[in-house]
Amino acid sequence: SQKIEQNSEALNIQEGKTATLTCNYTNYSPAYLQWYRQDPGRGPVFLLLIRENEKEKRKERLKVTFDTTLKQSLFHITASQPADSATYLCAPPTLSGGYNKLIFGAGTRLAVHP
Amino acid sequence: DVKVTQSSRYLVKRTGEKVFLECVQDMDHENMFWYRQDPGLGLRLIYFSYDVKMKEKGDIPEGYSVSREKKERFSLILESASTNQTSMYLCASTGVDQPQHFGDGTRLSIL
Numbered sequence: 658s659q660k661i662e663q664n665s666e667a668l669n670i671q672e673g674k675t676a677t678l679t680c681n682y683t684n685y686s687p688a689y690l691q692w693y694r695q696d697p698g699r700g701p702v703f704l705l706l707i708r709e710n711e712k713e714k715r716k717e718r719l720k721v722t723f724d725t726t727l728k729q730s731l732f733h734i735t736a737s738q739p740a741d742s743a744t745y746l747c748a749p750p751t752l753s754g755g756y757n758k759l760i761f762g763a764g765t766r767l768a769v770h771p
Numbered sequence: 772d773v774k775v776t777q778s779s780r781y782l783v784k785r786t787g788e789k790v791f792l793e794c795v796q797d798m799d800h801e802n803m804f805w806y807r808q809d810p811g812l813g814l815r816l817i818y819f820s821y822d823v824k825m826k827e828k829g830d831i832p833e834g835y836s837v838s839r840e841k842k843e844r845f846s847l848i849l850e851s852a853s854t855n856q857t858s859m860y861l862c863a864s865t866g867v868d869q870p871q872h873f874g875d876g877t878r879l880s881i882l
Binding site for chain 2: 761
């Protein structure tokens with residue numbers, strides 16, 4: 658069955674550094690992958706979508722890569738700020754892909770320290 | 772601005788009660804979803820609906836049912852609440868080829 662893996666341990670970094678979060682998927686090849694941000698006690702908020710024919714996607718300080726050979730997506734936040742502290746979820750579509758159904762990873766918690 | 776509203780942020784119920792969680796979206800989206808989120812397990816899909824009166828089981832539908840009588844409203848029903856249904860419940864909606872928009876969740880405690 659499809660499996661999504663994100664680093665379960667929290668990532669602690671210093672303000673101003675680049676944060677890199679990893680999402681690995683197995684047993685299938687999704688046509689796209691989405692990244693969401695979730696703050697404590699809130700619902701996830703969509704950040705970026707990257708398609709299989711796109712190697713890289715950027716939005717302000719965010720960058721996502723999609724390596725279909727390694728079956729991996731990397732999510733980068735450059736010049737990180739304490740306000741970037743949150744849990745980040747990767748979400749490719751399900752194998753059936755219908756109705757925009759997604760599989761969500763468990764998320765990686767990012768803590769940016771001043 | 773898009774908005775998905777869940778009726779309660781916090782809810783405490785007793786074992787055996789019938790519990791209703793309500794979700795309303797104002798974006799005229801066809802698809803609506805109910806998830807539960809537990810620490811270390813991520814979001815797990817309970818049920819989803821792709822049209823009024825249509826519903827399909829997700830990955831963990833046991834103990835739950837849903838109702839979608841109007842396009843904007845999707846209700847999750849716990850037929851007979853049990854302690855293992857204590858969780859954060861999240862509702863989401865999406866249109867065709869769009870990302871999912873989430874409500875802020877209902878933290879449900881079953882005592």
